[in-house]
Structure formats: C-alpha cells, structure tokens
Amino acid sequence: KSATIPPLRVTPDLRHAAESVLRDEESLSAFVDSALLKQIEFRKMQKEFIARGLVAREESKQSGQYVSKAESLAALDAILSRHRKPE
Numbered sequence: 001k002s003a004t005i006p007p008l009r010v011t012p013d014l015r016h017a018a019e020s021v022l023r024d025e026e027s028l029s030a031f032v033d034s035a036l037l038k039q040i041e042f043r044k045m046q047k048e049f050i051a052r053g054l055v056a057r058e059e060s061k062q063s064g065q066y067v068s069k070a071e072s073l074a075a076l077d078a079i080l081s082r083h084r085k086p087e
Contacts, residue, residue: 005032008032018032
C-alpha cells in the first residue's frame with residue numbers, strides 16, 4: 001500500500017523554478033518524488049562515508065599507521081587519471 005508525503009508549502013518563485021525545469025510529460029509530483037529519492041540516497045552514502053572514515057580513524061589510532069596528505073592526494077590523482085577520458 002502506498003502512502004503520501006505531507007503537503008509542502010513553497011513560495012510561488014520556488015514552484016515556478018521547479019516547473020520551469022520539468023521534462024516533457026514529467027509532472028511536478030514525479031519531479032518531487034525523484035528529488036526525494038536522490039536526497040535519500042545521497043544522505044545514506046554520506047552517512048556510510050562518515051562511518052567508514054571514523055572506523056579508519058580508529059584503526060589508524062590503534063595501529064599508529066597514518067597516510068600523509070601527499071600520499072592521499074597522489075592516490076586520488078592516480079584514480080582520476082585512470083578514469084579521465086583522453087583528450
């Protein structure tokens with residue numbers, strides 16, 4: 001069985017802005033539904049990211065092994081290089 005989200009009061013400007021970006025045949029309800037789902041997914045990923053960071057911090061404290069900023073940035077640069085499209 002489906003449920004409803006409580007009504008949302010918005011300014012006329014916000015409603016107009018939302019309506020102005022709707023795709024062909026897309027309803028405002030579908031847009032809001034999509035935005036809500038994306039925000040839920042983003043917050044879940046954010047929560048998991050923070051949890052992994054806290055676990056890594058504790059592991060580093062216990063082991064005494066840390067990665068320098070330079071090493072971290074170099075690793076991230078290598079990942080980016082692998083995924084960039086050739087120009």
